[in-house]
Amino acid sequence: MISKETAIQIAKEYAEKSEKGWDEHYHEAEKTNLNGEPVWMISTSDIKYNDALPWMMEHFPNPVYYYVSMVNGICIATGNRSNEFQIINIK
Structure with missing residues (x-):
């Protein structure tokens, strides 16, 4: 199982690589x-x-969620709502 800190780093790297928000x-x-x-x-x-x-920013940011597998440490899905996500093709 990967740690919380490792999962955050994996999500950050995925966000940068895919040019998504972080x-x-x-x-x-x-x-x-x-x-x-x-x-x-x-x-x-x-x-x-x-x-x-x-304060409160000129443009409200949108939430972004990255789902990182605790088993293999791969970002397996992303979403912009906590109950809506898109599976990433990890092949």
Whole structure:
């Protein structure tokens, strides 16, 4: 089983590689199951933190979820709502 910190790093690397959102100042990991597989659900947002943006930001960020398998350490799905996801073709 991979650690929470490792899962966060895997999700970050996947986000960068696939040019999807990652917020350095906000990301959390939570244990859950996806299609019967134990995963870390990494939640973050698709906007980069910027000190120049006013409070509550000019544009509200969208949530982004990355699902990282606890068994093999691969990002197996992504989504923008915690109960809606898209399986990634990992072949």
